[in-house]
Amino acid sequence: MKKLKRTGVYLFLSVAALVSIFPFLWMIISMTNKSVDVTQGRLIPGTHLFENLKVLFETVDVVTALVNSTIIAVVTTFLTLLIGSLAGYGFEIYRSPGKDRIFNILLLSMMIPFAAIMIPLYRLFGGISSSIPFLGIDTLSAAILPTVVTAFFIFFFRQNTKMFAKELVEAGRMDGLSELGIFFRIYLPTMKTTYAAAAIIAFMNSWNNYLWPLVILQSPEKQTIPLLISNLGAGYSPDYGVIMTAIVIATLPTALVFFIMQKHFVAGMMGSVKG
Amino acid sequence: MxxxxxxxxxxxxxxxxxxxxxxxxxxxxxxxxxxxxxxxxxxxxxxxxxxxxxxxSFQSGMGANLEYVGLDNYMRLFGDPTFIAALTNTFIYLLVQVPVMIILALVFSVILNDATLKFRGFFRTAIFLPCVTSLVAYAVIFKYLFGVDGLINQGLLSLSLISEPLNWLADPVLAKITIILAITWRWTGYNMIFYLSALQNVDKSMYEAAKIDGASSIQRFFYITVPMLKPIILFTSIMSTIGTLQIFDEIMNITNGGPGNATLSISMYIYNLSFKYTPDFGYAATVSYVIVILVVLFSLIQFKVAGDDK
The missing domain is CATH 1.20.5 (Single alpha-helices involved in coiled-coils or other helix-helix interfaces)
Structure with missing residues (x-):
């Protein structure tokens, strides 16, 4: 009986694992096959990879999309971490009732659905388009700016700052460091893991972001990777092999980040809940 | 001196x-x-x-020519069949998908928390893996998998589970099922990780004691695991609810809201109102406030439900 139950558990887990992994296997296999073979359900790797890559890079501007996505993700990650950690540190180290009240108000913004603020944001950037062109609609900065200040990361850094030894702040003051100096020279280096975890989440969110770029970026040369894939997928006569190649390229950075930094990855997710 | x-x-x-x-x-x-x-x-x-x-939300007009119309937009909601369809669909996603996913994630986490299990790391990584994909990328993959001549139909046909290909994306019910399956695939592992980590803090001796008292594994699940994980279950269900109420990427890329409006979500309707048709920002903002109200409402309900039997 017990053995039978064990077998059942393994069977259940194996099916679950197969279902989870299968789409990945399928996209990697399909990347190497012709479009016809993909539609016919071929599940064996083929020899069409270079052809698919060639067609992809010749017919759509993948390079531009990769460059745009990289610029947006890197700048977003940097600013998100800087602003989020400054605030999280500020709220925890210079704690006061007034700041706690503000903190709670900021947390409320996590409940605001993006769809509700999307239109006013679009109009806001539309309004400044003529006076501040580099910040208007269809600019990378407009795609970046509204996403860099989030209550989630302020909360995340505050939670983690609770575990930071506050004596180090006093020690820094004794050594005559300025308050900002303490932050950059003491806090930042000791909180490396927290920053790593936050960087992973911020990068992935930005790399995969779809709705806001879809709204604010309009010209083809501003396209990001998710926009490119969405457009490819919506085509009437899709070349499946080529599209799968594009999807693999889009998934590669986040998958690599996951496999290389699995520990930080999970820690990052959990960091927001514990404490 | x-x-x-x-x-x-x-x-x-x-x-x-x-x-x-x-x-x-x-x-x-x-x-x-x-x-x-x-x-x-x-x-x-x-x-x-x-x-x-x-x-x-109190203004109306096309493009930039807006004027105050009082509660007109809110009245319009009740007689707008597209809005009603979007609202109904979003509710269906929410009420079917979130509970199914949370129960599935709990089951996985309890099974995978067993230290005597072999290949634990592999199973955990495999089930978590869907989380690394971007919503757009996995949505496009699901669209192809569930196409008329897609792999799902081919598989079901070869297993003789169906006699002719199902038109997953063109049938109103099947299209909703496809969306629900897709979201469940993407997010179950994510929720599982939260439960797995919370289970680390549950005292193992409690399970031992229950075992000695003759509690079955199902009893242990409902009387120990679920109550112990209540705060984290509450947290994840609120997060999932907020996420599902705003669902957009999957709908846009798997079914584009179709067939008809059978899979249209509220967020997608807002997008269509603002950027696909002649922009009606006022009415779109009204629809968006429905999501705001729902998010607040559902969060309160979940807090209430979780707080009741303390």
Missing amino acids: SNSMESTSSAYVEKSKNKSTRRWFKKNYIGWLFILIAVIGIGIFYFYPMLRALLL
Whole structure:
């Protein structure tokens, strides 16, 4: 009986694992096959990879999309971490009732659905388009700016700052460091893991972001990777092999980040809940 | 002499008091500087647009020509079949998908928490893996998998589970099922990780004691695991609810809202109203406030339900 139950558990887990992994296997296999073979359900790797890559890079501007996505993700990650950690540190180290009240108000913004603020944001950037062109609609900065200040990361850094030894702040003051100096020279280096975890989440969110770029970026040369894939997928006569190649390229950075930094990855997710 | 000493010492006290006040003031003022950018940023990019959306929801007109129309937009909601369809669909996703996913994630986490299980790491990684894909990428893959001549139909046909290909994306019910399966695939592992980590803090001796008392594994699940994980279950169900109420990427890329409006979600309707048809920002803002109200409402309900039997 017990053995039978064990077998059942393994069977259940194996099916679950197969279902989870299968789409990945399928996209990697399909990347190497012709479009016809993909539609016919071929599940064996083929020899069409270079052809698919060639067609992809010749017919759509993948390079531009990769460059745009990289610029947006890197700048977003940097600013998100800087602003989020400054605030999280500020709220925890210079704690006061007034700041706690503000903190709670900021947390409320996590409940605001993006769809509700999307239109006013679009109009806001539309309004400044003529006076501040580099910040208007269809600019990378407009795609970046509204996403860099989030209550989630302020909360995340505050939670983690609770575990930071506050004596180090006093020690820094004794050594005559300025308050900002303490932050950059003491806090930042000791909180490396927290920053790593936050960087992973911020990068992935930005790399995969779809709705806001879809709204604010309009010209083809501003396209990001998710926009490119969405457009490819919506085509009437899709070349499946080529599209799968594009999807693999889009998934590669986040998958690599996951496999290389699995520990930080999970820690990052959990960091927001514990404490 | 003593007098002068007294005066110097009192001056010293005065001075140091002054200094410490100044220091206290400086420290506090610096504290505010640390949070300044974040406070301004959230004000400009969250609360200000929220306010603008509220004002917009009382206005109507095409493009930039807006005028105040009072509650007209809110009245319009009740007689708008597309809105009703979007609202119904979103509710179906929410009420079917979130419970199914949370139960599935709990089951996985309990099974995978068993230290005697072989290949634990592999199973955990495999089930978590869907989380690394972007929503757009996996949506496009699901669209192809569930196509008429897609792999799902081919598989079902070869297993003789169906006699002719199902038109997953063109049938109103099957299309909804496809969306629900897709979201469940993407997010179950994500929720599982939260439960797995929470299970680390559950005292193992409780399970041992229950076992000795003859509790079955199902009883242990409902009487120990679920109550112990209640706070985290509450947290994840609120997060999933907020996420599902806003669902957009999957709908847009798997079914584009179709067939008809059978899979249209509220967020997608807002997008269509603002950017696909002639822009009607006022009415779109009204629809968006429905999501705001629902998010608040559902969060309150979930808190209430979780808090009831304390």
